[in-house]
Amino acid sequence: MLNLAILISGRGSNMEAILRSIEEGQITNVRPKVVVSNRSESPGLKLAAQKFGVPTHVLCKGNDKTLSFEDELVQVLDQFGIDPKTGVICLAGFMRILSPIIVQKYTMRILNVHPSLLPAFPGLHAQRQALEYGAKISGCTIHFVDTGVDTGPILIQRAVTIFDNDTEESLTQRILEIEHILYPEALRVFSEGKLKIDGRRVSITDSKTKNRNEKA
Ligand code: GAR
Numbered sequence: 001m002l003n004l005a006i007l008i009s010g011r012g013s014n015m016e017a018i019l020r021s022i023e024e025g026q027i028t029n030v031r032p033k034v035v036v037s038n039r040s041e042s043p044g045l046k047l048a049a050q051k052f053g054v055p056t057h058v059l060c061k062g063n064d065k066t067l068s069f070e071d072e073l074v075q076v077l078d079q080f081g082i083d084p085k086t087g088v089i090c091l092a093g094f095m096r097i098l099s100p101i102i103v104q105k106y107t108m109r110i111l112n113v114h115p116s117l118l119p120a121f122p123g124l125h126a127q128r129q130a131l132e133y134g135a136k137i138s139g140c141t142i143h144f145v146d147t148g149v150d151t152g153p154i155l156i157q158r159a160v161t162i163f164d165n166d167t168e169e170s171l172t173q174r175i176l177e178i179e180h181i182l183y184p185e186a187l188r189v190f191s192e193g194k195l196k197i198d199g200r201r202v203s204i205t206d207s208k209t210k211n212r213n214e215k216a
Pocket of ligand 1: 008009010011012013014015092093094113114115123124125126176179
């Protein structure tokens with residue numbers, strides 16, 4: 001069993017997709033231990049506690065004046081048994097950059113979802129960036145977190161067509177629907193050890209997950 005922490009900043013729909021996949025038994029060897037938010041008003045906190053019974057923690061700088069944000073996060077992860085060698089951390093709309101200390105402590109054990117086909121359009125407002133650039137295709141990426149911004153090794157990606165009449169909202173919505181499929185899937189293959197990692201190249205050694213860009 002892998003102990004899981006999910007870090008959010010807002011709505012938490014990706015968190016919900018992950019917790020539902022665990023609850024419904026699509027992911028069998030991951031135990032959600034804590035949902036952490038850096039914003040006390042994140043709707044995802046209530047969802048985690050009330051719908052899924054997962055403990056929550058609000059991480060606001062200043063909770064404990066003697067601890068920095070990062071120190072407090074490390075303490076919470078320790079407290080909930082998220083071991084750097086056997087645990088897993090999913091960033092799900094967590095709008096804060098983790099310090100190199102945390103990223104290095106949990107090397108290749110922190111996953112993130114990003115609403116573009118990385119390395120295109122990293123950072124904030126990825127869907128707006130894609131539209132303003134005039135891209136015809138965007139999509140979603142699940143990747144490992146390294147010390148850069150949205151630069152870690154890519155685990156899984158899927159493309160979404162951009163239509164001429166798309167708005168930021170419509171594109172965001174279509175990408176989000178794919179995120180909700182891909183993120184639980186990425187966590188499942190990770191938790192089952194069905195990954196071959198060679199430098200930046202991550203391949204999924206599981207027949208159930210097809211790379212849609214491959215010919216059958
Ligand atoms: C998602 O679209 C996710 O891809 C994006 O924030 C949204 C969170 O929604 N993340 C980023 O842009 C990270 N750079 P959610 O709170 O409903 O999961």
